Amino acid sequence: MAQNGRGPGGTRSAGPRCIALVGPFQSGKTTLLEAILARTGAIQRQGTVEAGTTVGDASKQARDHRMSVEASIATTTFMGDSYTFIDCPGSIEFIHDMRAALPAVDAAVVVCEADEKKVPQLQLILRELEDLNIPRLLFLNKIDKADKRVRETIRLLQPASRVPLLLRQIPIWNNDIISGFVDLALERAYVYREHAPSEIVELAGENLDRKKEARFSMLETLADHDDELMEQLLEDIEPPRDRIFDDLAKELRERHVVPVLLGVATRSNGVLRLLKALRHESPGIAETAARLGVKAGSEAVALVLKTFHTTHGGKMSVARVLAGTIGDGTILHTAEGEAGRVAGVFKVMGQQFEKRGQANAGETVALGKLDGAKTGDTLSTGKQAHAAIAPVKPYPPVLAVAVQAKERKDDVKLGVAFTKLTEEDPSLTVVHNAENHEVVIWGQGEMHLRVAAERLGERYGVPVTTRPPTVGYRETIRKPITQRGRYKKQSGGHGQYGDVVLEIKPLPRGSGFQFEDRITGGVVPRNYIPAVEEGVIDALKQGPLGFPVVDLHVALVDGSYHTVDSSDQAFRTAGRIAIVEGLPQCQPVLLEPIDEVEIVCPSDATAKMNAILSSRRAQILGFDAREGWPGWDVVRAQMPEAEIGDLIIEVRSATSGVGSFTFKFDHMAELTGRMADQIVAARRAAE
Ligand SMILES: Nc1nc2c(ncn2[C@@H]2O[C@H](COP(=O)(O)OP(=O)(O)OP(=O)(O)O)[C@@H](O)[C@H]2O)c(=O)[nH]1
Numbered sequence: 001m002a003q004n005g006r007g008p009g010g011t012r013s014a015g016p017r018c019i020a021l022v023g024p025f026q027s028g029k030t031t032l033l034e035a036i037l038a039r040t041g042a043i044q045r046q047g048t049v050e051a052g053t054t055v056g057d058a059s060k061q062a063r064d065h066r067m068s069v070e071a072s073i074a075t076t077t078f079m080g081d082s083y084t085f086i087d088c089p090g091s092i093e094f095i096h097d098m099r100a101a102l103p104a105v106d107a108a109v110v111v112c113e114a115d116e117k118k119v120p121q122l123q124l125i126l127r128e129l130e131d132l133n134i135p136r137l138l139f140l141n142k143i144d145k146a147d148k149r150v151r152e153t154i155r156l157l158q159p160a161s162r163v164p165l166l167l168r169q170i171p172i173w174n175n176d177i178i179s180g181f182v183d184l185a186l187e188r189a190y191v192y193r194e195h196a197p198s199e200i201v202e203l204a205g206e207n208l209d210r211k212k213e214a215r216f217s218m219l220e221t222l223a224d225h226d227d228e229l230m231e232q233l234l235e236d237i238e239p240p241r242d243r244i245f246d247d248l249a250k251e252l253r254e255r256h257v258v259p260v261l262l263g264v265a266t267r268s269n270g271v272l273r274l275l276k277a278l279r280h281e282s283p284g285i286a287e288t289a290a291r292l293g294v295k296a297g298s299e300a301v302a303l304v305l306k307t308f309h310t311t312h313g314g315k316m317s318v319a320r321v322l323a324g325t326i327g328d329g330t331i332l333h334t335a336e337g338e339a340g341r342v343a344g345v346f347k348v349m350g351q352q353f354e355k356r357g358q359a360n361a362g363e364t365v366a367l368g369k370l371d372g373a374k375t376g377d378t379l380s381t382g383k384q385a386h387a388a389i390a391p392v393k394p395y396p397p398v399l400a401v402a403v404q405a406k407e408r409k410d411d412v413k414l415g416v417a418f419t420k421l422t423e424e425d426p427s428l429t430v431v432h433n434a435e436n437h438e439v440v441i442w443g444q445g446e447m448h449l450r451v452a453a454e455r456l457g458e459r460y461g462v463p464v465t466t467r468p469p470t471v472g473y474r475e476t477i478r479k480p481i482t483q484r485g486r487y488k489k490q491s492g493g494h495g496q497y498g499d500v501v502l503e504i505k506p507l508p509r510g511s512g513f514q515f516e517d518r519i520t521g522g523v524v525p526r527n528y529i530p531a532v533e534e535g536v537i538d539a540l541k542q543g544p545l546g547f548p549v550v551d552l553h554v555a556l557v558d559g560s561y562h563t564v565d566s567s568d569q570a571f572r573t574a575g576r577i578a579i580v581e582g583l584p585q586c587q588p589v590l591l592e593p594i595d596e597v598e599i600v601c602p603s604d605a606t607a608k609m610n611a612i613l614s615s616r617r618a619q620i621l622g623f624d625a626r627e628g629w630p631g632w633d634v635v636r637a638q639m640p641e642a643e644i645g646d647l648i649i650e651v652r653s654a655t656s657g658v659g660s661f662t663f664k665f666d667h668m669a670e671l672t673g674r675m676a677d678q679i680v681a682a683r684r685a686a687e
């Protein structure tokens with residue numbers, strides 16, 4: 001095939017590309033990457049996800065779960081140009097890797113299936129691309145399993161996109177199976193061959209009529225942004241083919257349309273046409289740098305889109321060079337400080353890193369040992385560090401587990417492992433609970449946290465156990481009391497003597513703890529009073545029900561002392577005794593944290609959401625249309641933190657994986673009855 005660096009339309013962008021493969025869960029992205037690598041000669045044979053032989057998903061965790069759990073990156077060459085593909089996970093729990101990579105790419109291939117259930121996921125992903133102004137093509141995969149007309153599928157998927165889906169190919173059906181396709185721009189028909197380029201065939205009869213109709217509808221959509229083409233169509237003039245290719249490229253780049261191509265990734269069908277569409281129509285580094293506001297010049301600028309900690313090569317920051325050149329030894333800065341000196345530039349092929357020469361603008365490479373760089377950072381060489389281009393904040397976490405090293409001796413190693421874990425995946429957060437010394441990992445869902453725990457063991461060598469994190473229960477009192485606390489010890493020499501009378505009374509919710517000194521006439525000397533308060537505070541750490549005591553007022557009203565035997569220690573103990581003996585008589589009651597929750601979900605799941613909330617002791621505050629999200633609702637409720645624990649699992653399963661929520665602490669509420677008894681009993685059992 002003749003190629004001279006110019007596409008049929010003559011406006012091809014030159015140079016290395018970076019393309020994201022995104023799309024709903026399990027739509028075939030990793031398989032498509034494999035097909036692309038095989039088709040472009042980067043690998044000998046196309047592996048399969050089933051056999052665990054693909055370049056993407058090479059980590060043990062991805063193989064074990066048969067799904068992508070992080071972005072896979074691979075660079076190949078097609079017709080003389082370098083292409084780096086970022087195969088992003090489809091599961092919403094791992095979406096951060098996609099979001100972190102997107103700003104740096106020239107275009108995205110949205111891989112999807114003709115499956116109505118995946119439309120909300122598709123919508124979610126398209127929105128990210130729409131918000132970032134990233135040109136996108138749709139690759140309608142798995143058409144070997146298609147059971148409906150492609151045009152019907154497009155109608156089904158269209159609501160997920162804000163701009164028209166533009167069918168560029170139509171299938172050729174043969175006994176209810178798609179055996180090939182007609183390219184509507186080229187006006188050529190092809191019959192698929194397995195793992196080989198499709199064969200050109202003659203079009204005739206019904207297929208020819210269908211082509212004419214489909215082509216006209218494609219041109220009509222293109223003409224919406226091209227007045228001249230519109231006139232030609234109205235006057236029945238056949239537009240020149242070059243003009244159509246120019247329009248396709250222009251409207252993709254300007255994001256007026258989402259071109260749709262067909263294929264079967266497992267058999268490598270439609271892959272060559274996809275690559276050619278990318279070659280001729282996708283923008284290149286010049287357009288992408290302009291989109292990100294990066295000027296070409298001698299200063300190098302790069303965006304880190306993924307971080308790996310490899311066993312042999314150490315830390316690798318995969319970055320797209322947006323301007324200038326980066327080589328071995330280049331010193332780089334982030335917007336905040338020093339990134340480090342590049343120790344090796346590598347070509348990435350899944351989990352393999354191959355040393356190479358310096359990287360030029362447009363190339364996507366791994367940079368070795370940049371200790372000060374993290375995913376999302378803008379790296380630069382200039383005297384003045386380049387401003388951060390596209391920092392991506394992870395979604396707020398929705399689920400947590402408490403983790404512990406299986407062996408005590410690994411405690412220190414665990415700290416290092418946490419650093420690596422959160423560097424590789426910034427959508428995980430590690431929180432140390434000072435109150436109960438629990439270490440909790442917050443993440444985006446059940447699988448996300450499971451994979452995080454597996455990585456700690458398998459990748460960083462610290463096997464861990466996990467359990468649900470402790471809920472922050474508290475207790476308070478409902479009845480006031482006056483209580484004496486007396487500590488007296490006479491054993492041989494120096495004795496101990498402290499004696500206090502405390503007035504203990506409940507305070508309104510949220511008041512915390514207040515201490516008041518009402519001693520008159522020096523019955524308890526001034527210098528011992530702080531010790532009394534300390535003893536009280538110490539005793540309140542664990543009340544009669546087993547939880548920290550809050551919302552109460554304690555006044556020191558009376559007491560006595562001994563000139564020789566009294567001490568801070570003795571008064572501390574006396575304060576403690578008064579509380580420990582007094583509180584059980586104050587009608588202690590359990591308090592549980594109540595959070596305000598905002599759930600977002602497609603509207604057809606709203607009724608299910610209400611049912612889920614009601615079954616979890618929530619008080620529903622109302623629901624509304626979600627602003628800026630047609631077809632979605634937001635449901636607001638107050639619910640106990642204990643019930644939010646695994647809420648996400650139910651929300652996801654009721655929404656094909658796309659529902660989510662945010663929450664924040666609102667207040668503490670009394671909890672009585674059987675449930676409270678169980679919590680207290682469990683607490684005692686754990687002592
Ligand atoms: N019939 C058919 N199956 C396919 C095709 N492409 C992929 N599959 C199968 O679909 C399943 C998922 O494929 P993957 O390539 O892992 O999909 P993915 O989009 O990377 O999945 P995630 O990254 O986990 O979202 C595998 O069992 C593939 O063999 C296709 O064109 N036709």
Ligand SMILES: [Mg+2]
Pocket residue numbers: 029030031056057067068087088089090
């Ligand atoms: Mg995948």
